[in-house]
Amino acid sequence: MADGKTAASARRPSGQRRADAQRNIDKILTAGLKLYSSRPGVSVAEVAEAAGVGRVTLYGHFPSRTELAKALMDRAFEETEAVWQAVDTSGPADEALDRVLREQWHLMERNRNLRDNVVGDVSPQWLRQRHDPILRRIEALITRGRDEGAFRTDLPLSWLVTSLYSLVHAASDEISAGRLTTEQAPEILSASLRSLYRR
Amino acid sequence: MADGKTAASARRPSGQRRADAQRNIDKILTAGLKLYSSRPGVSVAEVAEAAGVGRVTLYGHFPSRTELAKALMDRAFEETEAVWQAVDTSGPADEALDRVLREQWHLMERNRNLRDNVVGDVSPQWLRQRHDPILRRIEALITRGRDEGAFRTDLPLSWLVTSLYSLVHAASDEISAGRLTTEQAPEILSASLRSLYRR
Numbered sequence: 001m002a003d004g005k006t007a008a009s010a011r012r013p014s015g016q017r018r019a020d021a022q023r024n025i026d027k028i029l030t031a032g033l034k035l036y037s038s039r040p041g042v043s044v045a046e047v048a049e050a051a052g053v054g055r056v057t058l059y060g061h062f063p064s065r066t067e068l069a070k071a072l073m074d075r076a077f078e079e080t081e082a083v084w085q086a087v088d089t090s091g092p093a094d095e096a097l098d099r100v101l102r103e104q105w106h107l108m109e110r111n112r113n114l115r116d117n118v119v120g121d122v123s124p125q126w127l128r129q130r131h132d133p134i135l136r137r138i139e140a141l142i143t144r145g146r147d148e149g150a151f152r153t154d155l156p157l158s159w160l161v162t163s164l165y166s167l168v169h170a171a172s173d174e175i176s177a178g179r180l181t182t183e184q185a186p187e188i189l190s191a192s193l194r195s196l197y198r199r
Numbered sequence: 200m201a202d203g204k205t206a207a208s209a210r211r212p213s214g215q216r217r218a219d220a221q222r223n224i225d226k227i228l229t230a231g232l233k234l235y236s237s238r239p240g241v242s243v244a245e246v247a248e249a250a251g252v253g254r255v256t257l258y259g260h261f262p263s264r265t266e267l268a269k270a271l272m273d274r275a276f277e278e279t280e281a282v283w284q285a286v287d288t289s290g291p292a293d294e295a296l297d298r299v300l301r302e303q304w305h306l307m308e309r310n311r312n313l314r315d316n317v318v319g320d321v322s323p324q325w326l327r328q329r330h331d332p333i334l335r336r337i338e339a340l341i342t343r344g345r346d347e348g349a350f351r352t353d354l355p356l357s358w359l360v361t362s363l364y365s366l367v368h369a370a371s372d373e374i375s376a377g378r379l380t381t382e383q384a385p386e387i388l389s390a391s392l393r394s395l396y397r398r
Contacts, residue, residue: 152394154390155387155390155391156378156379156387158373158378159369159373159378159379159387159391162369162372162373162378163366163369163391165369166365166366166368166369167362167365167366169365170361170362170364170365173361174357174358174361179355179357179358179361180355180358188354188355188358191353191354192354192358192362192395195351195394195395195397196391196394196395198394
């Protein structure tokens with residue numbers, strides 16, 4: 001695989017070259033996540049420029065738009081997983097969901113925008129498969145809340161999950177429109193979902 | 200203004216020609232509403248074909264994409280207004296909102312898709328101005344529910360309105376995904392908004 005190495009980097013010890021390559025990959029994914037989640041129609045050249053690497057280097061690591069899109073989604077899902085791991089989900093499910101929401105909602109929103117903007121580059125099957133573990137975690141938490149008697153059982157589980165995503169998206173739109181602040185949003189989201197989910 | 204009239208129609212009395220023209224306009228708007236609310240990128244030629252009128256006739260009535268888009272949104276808003284007029288909004292606001300939702304949600308959803316697909320053809324200012332009367336009606340109903348003590352006052356009015364639109368859209372997506380039926384959707388929407396709005 002071409003990795004865009006220069007004559008100078010080719011002379012470095014391979015451990016150093018691997019570290020350089022990893023640093024470039026990180027820069028590309030960080031810049032790519034930011035660009036791809038902000039608007040549609042981002043070009044690979046724009047990502048390379050924002051990352052401060054050459055296009056040859058970028059293509060060395062991600063030979064196609066699809067490879068780059070998959071790596072961005074993988075990184076996004078890893079970050080989301082990491083936040084799930086870090087949040088304390090023990091204790092009553094309704095309180096756990098509240099903590100998850102406060103920690104996760106910015107990532108959920110970013111991932112949604114990201115997904116909308118890579119949807120032409122990766123298959124829906126691939127996206128669904130990668131997103132499934134996160135969806136399962138949300139479903140499991142809602143199911144636990146139902147078993148504990150805190151959450152309603154008169155509406156379909158899928159609807160409760162969808163409402164959550166839908167209100168997260170709405171809150172983000174309200175921030176963009178200047179009708180909510182980023183400080184208000186998680187409070188309002190939590191209050192809304194508590195009411196919506198309560199038995 | 201060219202109106203694509205044939206030699207035959209030109210010989211008819213002008214009352215008859217006006218009736219023909221109105222019928223063509225109706226056919227164009229009906230077909231246009233259906234096409235424009237189903238997918239983006241609809242061409243004027245497709246609307247003419249679906250309406251069963253010639254392109255010259257269509258352009259005679261709507262000389263530009265913008266004129267057509269405005270006429271479609273105007274028709275959509277008229278239909279929405281007509282449904283508001285027909286729904287009994289007397290009595291407690293929470294029950295009135297329930298009736299409005301059951302009658303309106305299909306139109307609200309269609310109008311939302313329509314708006315997304317004409318957004319390149321008309322200005323956001325124009326759209327907002329036309330949508331304002333409907334928004335005001337929803338706000339007035341929620342405000343009445345707050346005054347009556349049925350609806351919560353701890354969340355911003357704008358957020359309650361946005362949640363309503365957001366959940367209407369979510370319900371429509373769930374129908375498309377085969378996770379809700381068109382019969383279930385209004386029940387589930389009503390139950391969700393009752394919980395979300397309740398003081």
